[in-house]
Amino acid sequence: MRYSFLVLFLFACDKSVEQSAACEQWVSCIDARDQLNGVSTNMVRFLPIKTDADGEIIEGQCWGNPEISDLCDKGCIAGLEKMGELYDDLPQECQQ
Amino acid sequence: MMRWILLLFLSPLAFAHRPQPVEEVTEISAPEISHVIGGDLVSGVEAFRIVLPFKEPVALPMEILVPWKLESHRPVFAVVGPGLPTPTAEQAEFLPFAVPEGNGVIIERNDHEEREVYFEQVMRRTMRTSGSLALHLPAASTYEVWIWSPEFTVGEFWFGFGVEEDFSDPEVWDPLFENWDLFGW
Secondary structure (H helix, E strand, C coil), rough: CHHHEEEEHHHHHHHCCCCCCHHHHHHHHHHHHHHHCCCEEHHHHCCCCCECCCCCEEEEEHHHHHHHHHHHHHHHHHHHHHHHHCCCCCCCHHCC | HHHHHHHHHHHHCCCCCCCCCCEEEECCCCCCEEEEEEEECCCCCCEEEEEECCCEEEEEEEEEEEEECCCCCCCCEEEEECCCCCCHHHHHHHHCCCCCCCCCCEEEEECCCEEEEEEEECCCCEEEEEEEEEEEECCCCCCEEEECCCCCHHHHEEECCCHHHHHHCCCHHHHHHHCHHHHHH
16 A cells, blocks of 8 residues: 555656657658658657656657646647748648 | 755756856857757847757757746847758848858747747746747758847847756856846846
């Protein structure tokens, strides 16, 4: 019983959230542009969260807590919209 | 001593950019780390340049914020560098500097009728934000961010970018304490 409280406490302390749908599309969009342009963009911050053995976030820094995830999610929504305004040759993955 | 008490107080809080005061030209040595560049448009005609030397193509969020009470203060920013769209004649006229040959530009005009009010939990200030905007900078190159006030409004601003935190260097906090009025409450 005592341990179940501990697990509950640890779970409550984990404020990480899942990658948002907008940022999943943002990543797909940039990936597709990269393939067309033959480059590789560092988008590690927008990827689904991944931690190392010590619990340090090594990918998906956007999803470590609700405040920053909100910033990233809104950024991806606005970023996809901005891309649509700026470029008329976007891959299908970028279409909204 | 006060400094260490404050650090102890601030450290556990969730999300924090590295603070740095703006200069006419502000060089950022580690642009992959999240920063907040704070400044004051005193006359309204200033234009600041933030230099971001990226070693690889990146995608990251950016936004510009002002104190909540400055409702009509809407500084803007433009990202300038390779692989971005060529400026139109109207954009070239709007910008504070000429875009170098071979570079392009993306402009955040901070013109949403309703701006989000944002409570910044680390320094506990209430702000209005242009809104977070994820940008794709598609070259391993140096990009610049230009910040200015097209309506010549005056007041403080903070330009934030990135999400990766790194406070391993103890001197990271120095600009915060040396410019407390700009970043603190």
